[in-house]
Amino acid sequence: MPRTKDLQRLADEELMQLVQDGDPRAFELLYDRHGDAAFSLAYRMVGDRVAAEDITQEAFLSIWRSRERYQRDRGSVRTWVLGIVHHRGIDALRRNFVHQRRRASAEGIEERYEAPERTDAEALRRADATTVHAALEMLPDDQSRVIELAYFGGFTHVQIAEMLAMPVGTVKGRMRLGLEKMRRELAGGVA
Amino acid sequence: MTMDQHERYEENVAAYLLGALTEEELTEFEAHLAGCELCRLDYQRLRVAAEALPRAVEPLEAPDSLRSSLMATVRAEARPGSVSERTPSLLQRFRDRLGDISPALAAVSAAAVLAVGVLAGWGISELANNGGVEKTYAASTRVPGGSATLTVPEDRRGASLTVHGMPSPGAGRVYEVWLRRGSTYVPAGSLFDVGGNGTGSAAIPRDLHGVDGVAVTREPRGGTKQPTEKPVMTVDLS
Numbered sequence: 028m029p030r031t032k033d034l035q036r037l038a039d040e041e042l043m044q045l046v047q048d049g050d051p052r053a054f055e056l057l058y059d060r061h062g063d064a065a066f067s068l069a070y071r072m073v074g075d076r077v078a079a080e081d082i083t084q085e086a087f088l089s090i091w092r093s094r095e096r097y098q099r100d101r102g103s104v105r106t107w108v109l110g111i112v113h114h115r116g117i118d119a120l121r122r123n124f125v126h127q128r129r130r131a132s133a134e135g136i137e138e139r140y141e142a143p144e145r146t147d148a149e150a151l152r153r154a155d156a157t158t159v160h161a162a163l164e165m166l167p168d169d170q171s172r173v174i175e176l177a178y179f180g181g182f183t184h185v186q187i188a189e190m191l192a193m194p195v196g197t198v199k200g201r202m203r204l205g206l207e208k209m210r211r212e213l214a215g216g217v218a
Numbered sequence: 219m220t221m222d223q224h225e226r227y228e229e230n231v232a233a234y235l236l237g238a239l240t241e242e243e244l245t246e247f248e249a250h251l252a253g254c255e256l257c258r259l260d261y262q263r264l265r266v267a268a269e270a271l272p273r274a275v276e277p278l279e280a281p282d283s284l285r286s287s288l289m290a291t292v293r294a295e296a297r298p299g300s301v302s303e304r305t306p307s308l309l310q311r312f313r314d315r316l317g318d319i320s321p322a323l324a325a326v327s328a329a330a331v332l333a334v335g336v337l338a339g340w341g342i343s344e345l346a347n348n349g350g351v352e353k354t355y356a357a358s359t360r361v362p363g364g365s366a367t368l369t370v371p372e373d374r375r376g377a378s379l380t381v382h383g384m385p386s387p388g389a390g391r392v393y394e395v396w397l398r399r400g401s402t403y404v405p406a407g408s409l410f411d412v413g414g415n416g417t418g419s420a421a422i423p424r425d426l427h428g429v430d431g432v433a434v435t436r437e438p439r440g441g442t443k444q445p446t447e448k449p450v451m452t453v454d455l456s
Contacts, residue, residue: 063277071275159274187238210264
């Protein structure tokens with residue numbers, strides 16, 4: 028059995044193999060690597076600390092309980108983890124429980140939970156967040172709005188069309204145009 | 219796959235990547251995606267942008283209590299003799315079944331597979347078959363710390379559901395059990411509540427032949443004729 032120190036040297040994909048073998052230490056390390064990003068995404072979606080914790084915990088428990096589903100050739104572990112969190116977040120939003128709590132919750136969590144830049148990796152992630160955020164900001168308002176409402180708000184395109192009083196086809200078209208522009212912007216930012 | 223069919227669905231690629239399709243559209247679109255190379259190419263091209271979106275959020279630090287709570291559950295389940303420790307061969311069967319179902323989706327990313335899995339209530343492990351007398355299934359639950367098992371006799375006449383670690387369904391509410399055939403839910407004739415320790419059980423007095431799954435929702439006391447929310451737990455019997 029690998030020592031905990033040895034586990035830290037493993038890439039995510041190798042760590043996942045140990046998780047799939049049922050090793051809780053490997054899973055713990057996986058959480059340490061991706062838990063903050065998961066919680067950050069969950070909080071961005073639901074705007075409520077308790078709900079964000081629930082979503083994050085549900086997501087990681089489902090990863091543990093269905094760990095055999097991970098397949099190495101289907102994308103990075105981080106993308107897979109955040110995809111699960113995103114789906115759980117949408118689930119919570121569409122149950123509508125969180126919309127109500129979000130309106131009532133106090134702001135200021137960012138001050139208490141802001142991730143400190145303890146390591147080079149975290150500094151790089153913060154720089155990456157700035158890059159991606161900038162790519163989103165560069166989109167025309169009508170495109171960034173539909174993308175944010177869909178991805179972070181958990182609204183369907185039908186709901187977005189109603190909210191913005193536009194045809195469903197227009198909403199879908201703007202989603203496509205927005206993702207295309209982001210793709211080009213992010214590709215252009217690669218050294 | 220005709221060009222007409224592709225054109226009918228191509229505008230859904232971006233909405234799909236953003237999680238913005240309705241449940242009905244999702245099932246239809248994924249079936250289309252499995253057979254449309256143009257849409258799959260589109261998907262692969264645009265996914266880099268969709269997958270970047272989580273990186274745009276303000277980085278926050280998750281509370282320590284979340285880690286502690288999560289790992290307490292994981293360590294308990296990882297202990298020798300626990301449910302997940304007994305099931306490696308059955309998990310392999312589940313993995314094989316996933317491969318049989320989705321060969322046409324091989325070019326699609328894990329996000330798409332997960333979308334099917336999560337939204338369709340997958341995540342089920344079949345635990346044991348006690349010499350052909352009874353079969354026990356583990357439920358997939360949305361509730362942190364919650365778990366449940368469904369025991370079905372060999373003749374599938376009735377079943378019993380046992381839950382642990384489940385919160386109260388709320389004032390004036392009960393847990394209602396449903397039988398699922400395809401995408402249709404019918405009452406299983408069973409309502410239950412949980413004790414202070416989160417434990418409860420329900421007898422299902424129905425024939426389970428032809429039943430694809432069992433689900434549980436929270437409903438007003440007395441039950442309802444149709445589920446009013448997404449299930450808090452599901453068991454796949456197919």
